[in-house]
Amino acid sequence: MAFVKAAEAAAIPSGEGIVVEVEGKKIALFNCDGNYFATDNTCVHRGGPLGEGLVEGTTVICPRHGWEFDVSSGACLTNRKARIGVYPTKVEGEDLLVDVSAGS
Numbered sequence: 788m789a790f791v792k793a794a795e796a797a798a799i800p801s802g803e804g805i806v807v808e809v810e811g812k813k814i815a816l817f818n819c820d821g822n823y824f825a826t827d828n829t830c831v832h833r834g835g836p837l838g839e840g841l842v843e844g845t846t847v848i849c850p851r852h853g854w855e856f857d858v859s860s861g862a863c864l865t866n867r868k869a870r871i872g873v874y875p876t877k878v879e880g881e882d883l884l885v886d887v888s889a890g891s
């Protein structure tokens with residue numbers, strides 16, 4: 788697999804996230820001051836939609852119960868044993884590409 792278009796970069800305002808589907812997988816895309824990150828959309832706590840969470844810097848706050856995740860690394864700041872998958876992104880022209888096969 789390789790990078791595929793996930794969204795137009797301009798569709799994600801700075802400091803916000805959106806939810807998209809890439810190759811059958813729900814992915815959250817975040818624009819953190821012009822840097823783009825892709826993570827699993829599903830919160831590992833109880834399945835909250837992380838792409839709908841509040842974004843502060845590179846931290847997203849799950850809208851369900853407030854667990855916080857670093858979208859650049861997948862690390863959970865609330866529960867150190869938890870983490871979410873993160874995926875490489877790149878911008879090509881106006882498109883934001885994600886490689887969901889290279890998640891970690």
Ligand code: FES
Nearest residue numbers: 830832833835849
């Ligand atoms: S579902 Fe995300 S904090 Fe509970």
